[in-house]
Protein backbone atom coordinates (compact mmCIF):
# COMPACT_ATOMS: atom_id res chain seq x y z
CA UNK A 196 0.00 0.00 0.00
CA UNK A 197 1.40 3.40 -1.00
CA UNK A 198 1.64 6.19 1.56
CA UNK A 199 -1.05 8.79 0.92
CA UNK A 200 -0.36 12.48 1.52
CA UNK A 201 -2.36 15.58 0.69
CA UNK A 202 -1.92 17.53 -2.55
CA UNK A 203 -0.89 20.59 -0.49
CA UNK A 204 1.70 18.65 1.55
CA UNK A 205 3.12 17.22 -1.67
CA UNK A 206 3.68 20.69 -3.10
CA UNK A 207 5.67 21.83 -0.04
CA UNK A 208 8.14 18.91 -0.28
CA UNK A 209 11.47 19.70 -1.87
CA UNK A 210 13.45 17.45 -4.17
CA UNK A 211 10.59 15.29 -5.39
CA UNK A 212 9.41 14.70 -8.93
CA UNK A 213 5.67 14.83 -9.56
CA UNK A 214 3.61 12.69 -11.91
CA UNK A 215 -0.08 13.33 -12.64
CA UNK A 216 -2.34 10.71 -14.25
CA UNK A 217 -6.07 10.61 -14.83
CA UNK A 218 -8.93 8.21 -15.37
CA UNK A 219 -11.14 9.64 -18.13
CA UNK A 220 -14.47 7.83 -18.30
CA UNK A 221 -18.08 8.19 -19.27
CA UNK A 222 -21.26 6.46 -20.34
CA UNK A 223 -21.69 5.19 -23.85
CA UNK A 224 -24.97 4.16 -25.42
CA UNK A 225 -23.28 1.39 -27.43
CA UNK A 226 -24.67 -2.09 -26.81
CA UNK A 227 -22.49 -5.05 -26.04
CA UNK A 228 -25.02 -7.22 -27.86
CA UNK A 229 -24.26 -10.92 -27.58
CA UNK A 230 -20.82 -10.40 -26.10
CA UNK A 231 -21.77 -10.54 -22.47
CA UNK A 232 -24.44 -12.55 -20.66
CA UNK A 233 -26.31 -9.46 -19.41
CA UNK A 234 -28.56 -9.06 -22.46
CA UNK A 235 -30.57 -6.11 -21.16
CA UNK A 236 -27.56 -3.84 -20.78
CA UNK A 237 -27.93 -0.56 -22.68
CA UNK A 238 -25.39 1.77 -21.14
CA UNK A 239 -21.79 0.71 -20.99
CA UNK A 240 -19.09 2.70 -19.26
CA UNK A 241 -16.03 3.58 -21.25
CA UNK A 242 -12.83 3.87 -19.19
CA UNK A 243 -9.66 4.96 -20.93
CA UNK A 244 -6.27 3.45 -20.16
CA UNK A 245 -3.24 3.19 -22.40
CA UNK A 246 -0.67 0.66 -23.55
CA UNK A 247 2.60 2.39 -22.74
CA UNK A 248 5.81 2.18 -24.77
CA UNK A 249 7.25 -0.17 -22.13
CA UNK A 250 4.44 -2.70 -22.58
CA UNK A 251 2.73 -1.83 -19.31
CA UNK A 252 -0.81 -0.56 -18.93
CA UNK A 253 -1.33 2.79 -17.22
CA UNK A 254 -3.36 5.96 -17.25
CA UNK A 255 -2.70 8.92 -19.54
CA UNK A 256 -0.64 11.67 -17.94
CA UNK A 257 2.98 12.20 -17.02
CA UNK A 258 5.67 14.16 -15.27
CA UNK A 259 4.84 17.71 -14.21
CA UNK A 260 7.26 20.27 -12.81
CA UNK A 261 5.21 22.37 -10.36
CA UNK A 262 7.73 25.23 -10.53
CA UNK A 263 6.84 25.72 -14.22
CA UNK A 264 3.14 24.90 -14.30
CA UNK A 265 0.33 23.87 -11.96
CA UNK A 266 -0.20 20.13 -11.52
CA UNK A 267 -3.50 20.38 -13.37
CA UNK A 268 -2.14 22.47 -16.27
CA UNK A 269 0.75 20.00 -16.58
CA UNK A 270 -1.66 17.08 -16.65
CA UNK A 271 -3.69 18.83 -19.34
CA UNK A 272 -0.47 19.36 -21.35
CA UNK A 273 0.40 15.66 -21.03
CA UNK A 274 -3.11 14.76 -22.21
CA UNK A 275 -2.60 16.95 -25.26
CA UNK A 276 0.65 15.10 -26.03
CA UNK A 277 -0.69 11.61 -25.32
CA UNK A 278 -4.33 11.68 -26.44
CA UNK A 279 -4.36 14.69 -28.78
CA UNK A 280 -6.90 16.71 -26.77
CA UNK A 281 -5.92 19.16 -24.00
CA UNK A 282 -8.73 17.97 -21.71
CA UNK A 283 -9.20 20.68 -19.04
CA UNK A 284 -8.42 19.37 -15.55
CA UNK A 285 -9.16 21.18 -12.27
CA UNK A 286 -8.34 20.68 -8.60
CA UNK A 287 -11.88 19.30 -8.22
CA UNK A 288 -10.79 16.33 -10.39
CA UNK A 289 -8.00 15.41 -7.94
CA UNK A 290 -8.62 12.27 -5.88
CA UNK A 291 -5.36 11.15 -4.27
CA UNK A 292 -1.64 11.80 -3.90
CA UNK A 293 0.92 9.15 -2.91
CA UNK A 294 4.62 8.79 -2.23
CA UNK A 295 5.50 6.18 -4.85
CA UNK A 296 6.91 2.99 -3.31
CA UNK A 297 8.15 1.58 -6.63
CA UNK A 298 9.95 4.81 -7.55
CA UNK A 299 11.55 6.62 -4.56
CA UNK A 300 11.59 10.40 -4.94
CA UNK A 301 8.41 10.38 -7.04
CA UNK A 302 5.04 11.71 -5.90
CA UNK A 303 2.06 10.45 -7.91
CA UNK A 304 -1.16 12.46 -8.19
CA UNK A 305 -4.32 10.80 -9.42
CA UNK A 306 -7.34 12.47 -10.98
CA UNK A 307 -10.72 11.31 -12.30
CA UNK A 308 -12.87 13.09 -14.87
CA UNK A 309 -16.24 12.09 -16.26
CA UNK A 310 -16.73 13.06 -19.90
CA UNK A 311 -19.60 13.09 -22.36
CA UNK A 312 -19.88 10.27 -24.88
CA UNK A 313 -19.07 12.65 -27.75
CA UNK A 314 -15.94 13.90 -25.96
CA UNK A 315 -14.73 10.33 -25.37
CA UNK A 316 -15.31 9.50 -29.04
CA UNK A 317 -13.35 12.59 -30.09
CA UNK A 318 -10.55 11.63 -27.73
CA UNK A 319 -10.30 8.07 -29.07
CA UNK A 320 -9.99 9.41 -32.61
CA UNK A 321 -7.54 12.18 -31.68
CA UNK A 322 -5.34 9.73 -29.76
CA UNK A 323 -4.48 8.09 -33.07
CA UNK A 324 -4.87 10.99 -35.51
CA UNK A 325 -3.45 13.94 -33.58
CA UNK A 326 -1.45 12.92 -30.52
CA UNK A 327 2.25 13.65 -31.00
CA UNK A 328 3.16 10.75 -28.69
CA UNK A 329 1.07 8.17 -30.57
CA UNK A 330 3.35 5.28 -31.49
CA UNK A 331 6.14 6.68 -29.32
CA UNK A 332 5.34 7.00 -25.62
CA UNK A 333 1.85 5.62 -26.15
CA UNK A 334 1.13 2.56 -28.28
CA UNK A 335 -2.64 2.90 -28.02
CA UNK A 336 -5.57 3.78 -25.85
CA UNK A 337 -7.55 0.84 -24.49
CA UNK A 338 -11.00 0.55 -22.96
CA UNK A 339 -11.26 -1.35 -19.69
CA UNK A 340 -13.68 -4.31 -20.01
CA UNK A 341 -16.05 -3.61 -17.14
CA UNK A 342 -17.88 -6.94 -17.16
CA UNK A 343 -17.48 -10.58 -16.21
CA UNK A 344 -17.60 -13.50 -18.61
CA UNK A 345 -18.36 -17.01 -17.38
CA UNK A 346 -14.81 -18.28 -17.99
CA UNK A 347 -13.23 -15.50 -15.95
CA UNK A 348 -12.83 -13.23 -18.97
CA UNK A 349 -13.58 -9.53 -18.94
CA UNK A 350 -12.27 -7.50 -16.02
CA UNK A 351 -10.42 -10.40 -14.29
CA UNK A 352 -8.37 -11.11 -17.44
CA UNK A 353 -7.74 -7.40 -17.94
CA UNK A 354 -6.39 -7.12 -14.38
CA UNK A 355 -4.04 -10.05 -14.98
CA UNK A 356 -1.94 -7.90 -17.33
CA UNK A 357 1.04 -5.93 -16.00
CA UNK A 358 0.47 -2.34 -14.85
CA UNK A 359 2.87 0.57 -14.25
CA UNK A 360 3.43 1.65 -10.65
CA UNK A 361 0.19 1.53 -8.64
CA UNK A 362 -2.12 2.20 -11.60
CA UNK A 363 -3.93 -1.12 -11.09
CA UNK A 364 -4.81 -0.11 -7.52
CA UNK A 365 -5.80 3.35 -8.79
CA UNK A 366 -8.18 1.72 -11.28
CA UNK A 367 -9.81 -0.49 -8.64
CA UNK A 368 -10.28 2.31 -6.13
CA UNK A 369 -11.66 4.60 -8.86
CA UNK A 370 -14.19 1.96 -9.91
CA UNK A 371 -15.43 1.84 -6.35
CA UNK A 372 -15.33 5.60 -5.81
CA UNK A 373 -17.35 6.26 -8.99
CA UNK A 374 -19.76 3.45 -7.98
CA UNK A 375 -19.08 1.59 -11.19
CA UNK A 376 -18.44 -1.61 -9.21
CA UNK A 377 -19.36 -2.77 -5.70
CA UNK A 378 -16.83 -4.06 -3.17
CA UNK A 379 -18.04 -7.60 -3.92
CA UNK A 380 -17.56 -7.16 -7.66
CA UNK A 381 -14.04 -5.82 -7.08
CA UNK A 382 -13.16 -8.93 -5.07
CA UNK A 383 -14.62 -11.06 -7.86
CA UNK A 384 -12.55 -9.12 -10.41
CA UNK A 385 -9.35 -9.94 -8.55
CA UNK A 386 -10.01 -13.69 -8.57
CA UNK A 387 -9.53 -15.50 -11.87
CA UNK A 388 -11.57 -18.72 -11.55
CA UNK A 389 -9.89 -22.15 -11.63
CA UNK A 390 -11.59 -23.20 -14.89
CA UNK A 391 -10.16 -20.14 -16.64
CA UNK A 392 -8.07 -20.43 -19.80
CA UNK A 393 -5.18 -18.50 -18.27
Ligand code: GTP
Pocket residue numbers: 214216253254255256257258259273298301303332359360361362365
Ligand atom coordinates in the same frame (compact mmCIF):
# COMPACT_ATOMS: atom_id res chain seq x y z
P1 GTP B 1 8.11 11.33 -20.59
O1 GTP B 1 7.52 12.51 -21.28
O2 GTP B 1 8.73 10.32 -21.52
O3 GTP B 1 8.99 11.69 -19.46
O4 GTP B 1 6.89 10.48 -19.92
P2 GTP B 1 5.69 11.07 -19.10
O5 GTP B 1 5.98 12.46 -18.70
O6 GTP B 1 4.45 10.81 -19.87
O7 GTP B 1 5.73 10.17 -17.78
P3 GTP B 1 4.97 8.82 -17.44
O8 GTP B 1 3.54 8.85 -17.88
O9 GTP B 1 5.79 7.67 -17.87
O10 GTP B 1 4.93 8.89 -15.83
C1 GTP B 1 6.09 9.14 -15.07
C2 GTP B 1 6.21 8.11 -13.97
O11 GTP B 1 4.98 8.04 -13.24
C3 GTP B 1 6.43 6.68 -14.49
O12 GTP B 1 7.77 6.38 -14.63
C4 GTP B 1 5.78 5.84 -13.42
O13 GTP B 1 6.65 5.64 -12.34
C5 GTP B 1 4.65 6.70 -12.95
N1 GTP B 1 3.39 6.37 -13.64
C6 GTP B 1 3.13 6.28 -14.96
N2 GTP B 1 1.84 5.99 -15.21
C7 GTP B 1 1.25 5.91 -14.01
C8 GTP B 1 -0.08 5.64 -13.60
O14 GTP B 1 -1.02 5.41 -14.38
N3 GTP B 1 -0.30 5.65 -12.28
C9 GTP B 1 0.71 5.90 -11.37
N4 GTP B 1 0.42 5.88 -10.07
N5 GTP B 1 1.96 6.15 -11.73
C10 GTP B 1 2.24 6.15 -13.02
Ligand code: MN
Pocket residue numbers: none
Ligand atom coordinates in the same frame (compact mmCIF):
# COMPACT_ATOMS: atom_id res chain seq x y z
MN1 MN C 1 -13.96 -10.83 -34.38
Ligand code: MN
Pocket residue numbers: 256257258273276277328332
Ligand atom coordinates in the same frame (compact mmCIF):
# COMPACT_ATOMS: atom_id res chain seq x y z
MN1 MN D 1 3.89 11.94 -21.68
Ligand code: MN
Pocket residue numbers: 255256257258273277332
Ligand atom coordinates in the same frame (compact mmCIF):
# COMPACT_ATOMS: atom_id res chain seq x y z
MN1 MN E 1 2.75 9.46 -19.73
Ligand code: MN
Pocket residue numbers: 257258273
Ligand atom coordinates in the same frame (compact mmCIF):
# COMPACT_ATOMS: atom_id res chain seq x y z
MN1 MN F 1 6.26 14.15 -20.16
Ligand code: MN
Pocket residue numbers: 276332
Ligand atom coordinates in the same frame (compact mmCIF):
# COMPACT_ATOMS: atom_id res chain seq x y z
MN1 MN G 1 7.09 13.04 -23.31
